[in-house]
Amino acid sequence: MIGLPRVHHRIADSTNERARALAAAGAPHGTLVTADEQTAGRGRQGRAWAAPAGSAVLMSLVLRDLRDALPLAAAVAVCEALPAEAKIKWPNDVWLDRRKLAGILVEGRPQEGWAVLGIGLNVGTEEFPDELRDLATSLRLEGIDLSTADVLERLLHALDRWLERPTNEVLAAWRARDALLGEEVRWANGSGVGAGVDETGALLVETAEGRVALQAGEIHLLR
C-alpha cells in the first residue's frame, strides 16, 4: 500500500518540493509527504497554491512505478475518494458544484525513474478570498463533514486502486466524469465545444475549423 514511509511537516515550503528531494535521495515508491501548511505551495503552470493552515489535505507521493496515465488516474482517484458526485475539469482539476475542490500537480524525472504526485484538496475552508469565491469550494462548504485525516485515508485507498488500473479503465472512468463534455471552452487562440479526451489525455474540442486536440501544459483554458 502506498503512503509509507510518511513524513509529516507542520509547515513545509511545498510538499512536492520535499518529496522531490526525498525521491532524488532514493526514497522508495509510495513515500508520502504531508503538511498542515505550505509557505510556497505550487500549482500548475507556475501558479501558487494557497490554503489556510490545517484546512486542506496537502500531500505528495513519490512514485517509481511510472505510468502514462498518471495524472488522469490521480484525478479519477480523487473523485472516487469523495462521498459526492465530483467531476474532472481538464486536465485534472476536481470540481464539486462547478467549483474547484482539488488540484493535482505531477512533477517528474522520468530519466531518473521517479515522479512526484502532489494533491491539494480543500476540506475545511469556510471562506475563500473574493477573487476565488465563485471558483473554489471545500468539502465543508459543500456540506460534507470529514476531517483532513479521514480524507487523506480515503485518498490513499483510492490512489492505491487507481494507480494500478489499466489505462483503458482509467480513460473510461475519466470520461464518465468529464466536466467539459459538450461545454463551451475558450483558450488564448480559440474556442469550441469540449468533445472528450483522447488516449494521451489531450482535450478534444470541436471548433468552427474542425476538431483540435489541446495538450495539457501548453494551453491555459480561459473557460
Ligand code: BTN
Ligand atoms: C493546480 O491545480 O494547479 C495544482 C495544485 C496542486 C497543489 C498541491 S498541494 C500539495 C502539493 N504541494 C505543492 O506544492 N503542490 C501540490
